[in-house]
Amino acid sequence: MMEDPEFIAQQLRKPSGDFARTIAEKMGTGNRPLYDLTLDFMEIVNYDSILEVGFGNGEHFSDLMAKAEHLQVIGIDYSAEMTALASSNNGTLIESGLLKLFTGSSDKLPFHENTFDVIFCNMVIYFWDDPTEHLSEIKRVLKPEGMFYTGMRSRKSMLQFPFTKYGFNLYKVEEWKSILESNGFQVVDEIQKKDPAFDDFGNKVQLESVCIAAEAR
16 A cells, blocks of 8 residues: 555655554655755754644654754644654653644644744645645744745655645745745745655655745735
8 A cells, every 4th residue: 555646645644544653754764855954954043932833753853952052842743643653752852841742733723923933844835725824824823023944845856756646735946935925924045955866666766855934024
């Protein structure tokens, strides 16, 4: 079943059941270049309050914490299985009170207005059937002039995967920047980088990672 494109697409949208851990491992490996790009690109300072939307297995949280001191990091993920897995991978951070993880959707964020200095997501926007609802919530919980970072892969490189035919909303970089601008954000910077090539079921694949920085207006 792991080679069935429609099944893979369903699991990538919301990892669940017996395959959740396997999908999480594949996402963690495949998306590591994008996470590294995003974490390096984000401007984070001491005492920042940070929200990640769609944290997967959460193996990158220690790298995020190393970017500055006294960070308060909160994560929300659509999959209860991912929340449980990320919690088990980050027990020390959670016990310290520096990291809190929730299950939920980014179109209904359970946080007060003007809570976060920085919000970011990686490989999540493909599953937003109506980006406006999610961006409205993200803007609501961002502090004035807070930053939102979108980690994504270029549309052309994502089309290499047959599973993207099933429920994926793919964007060209300029298309996503336009959506951000029309939903109360001002794009201030972006970075693009080709990932190392890897083998995907016998096919050589190379993705292009992109991160777009936008300020809440």
